[in-house]
Amino acid sequence: MNSRETSKGRLIQEHRLVGVPFIESPNQNERPDPSDIQLVVIHAISLPPGQFETPGVTQLFTNTLDPEAHPYYAEIEALRVSAHLLIQRSGAITQYVAFDRRAWHAGISVWRGREVCNDFSIGIEVEGTEDQPFEPIQYDALNQVLDALLEAYPQLSRETIAGHQDIAPGRKWDPGPFFEWGRIGLGAVRA
Numbered sequence: 001m002n003s004r005e006t007s008k009g010r011l012i013q014e015h016r017l018v019g020v021p022f023i024e025s026p027n028q029n030e031r032p033d034p035s036d037i038q039l040v041v042i043h044a045i046s047l048p049p050g051q052f053e054t055p056g057v058t059q060l061f062t063n064t065l066d067p068e069a070h071p072y073y074a075e076i077e078a079l080r081v082s083a084h085l086l087i088q089r090s091g092a093i094t095q096y097v098a099f100d101r102r103a104w105h106a107g108i109s110v111w112r113g114r115e116v117c118n119d120f121s122i123g124i125e126v127e128g129t130e131d132q133p134f135e136p137i138q139y140d141a142l143n144q145v146l147d148a149l150l151e152a153y154p155q156l157s158r159e160t161i162a163g164h165q166d167i168a169p170g171r172k173w174d175p176g177p178f179f180e181w182g183r184i185g186l187g188a189v190r191a
């Protein structure tokens, strides 16, 4: 066992995290340049809002939300969105889009003067809300994922991680005031 295969380590092979469920989202397409991966975008989500460990996020990303299951689902059911990864409250990770493909998570966005962040970013949803702390085990999982991404994609670094709120200010709140950037090695100012 080498240092990259410790019990805490995560490996990426063929643009997928090894040992993680892969539930393919239809909401993806080719990147303009598959090798152009410059940014990691951190999001927060919960479905229905404020509820955790439901199948809602997977249903949203696979276009299988039942609009009658919750009033909010009726509002968002027509959305066609995805992220590369979800980290649930338990720390469980699910992948929906291979990293060399373009997931649909950022929307109208700009990072360091460059628009359409979906073209060149990896989107990670952390299950949470804007009014309560995230779980320590979610930061553990996120750090494992970030270590693996930084190793697999050399253009990425701890300097190239932003919140959705940073690349779509005023339009998006997530991951919000309770996300502790220091736990992933970053200060308060990201973008």
Ligand SMILES: [Zn+2]
Binding pocket: 042, 043, 044, 105, 164, 172, 174
């Ligand atoms: Zn977001």
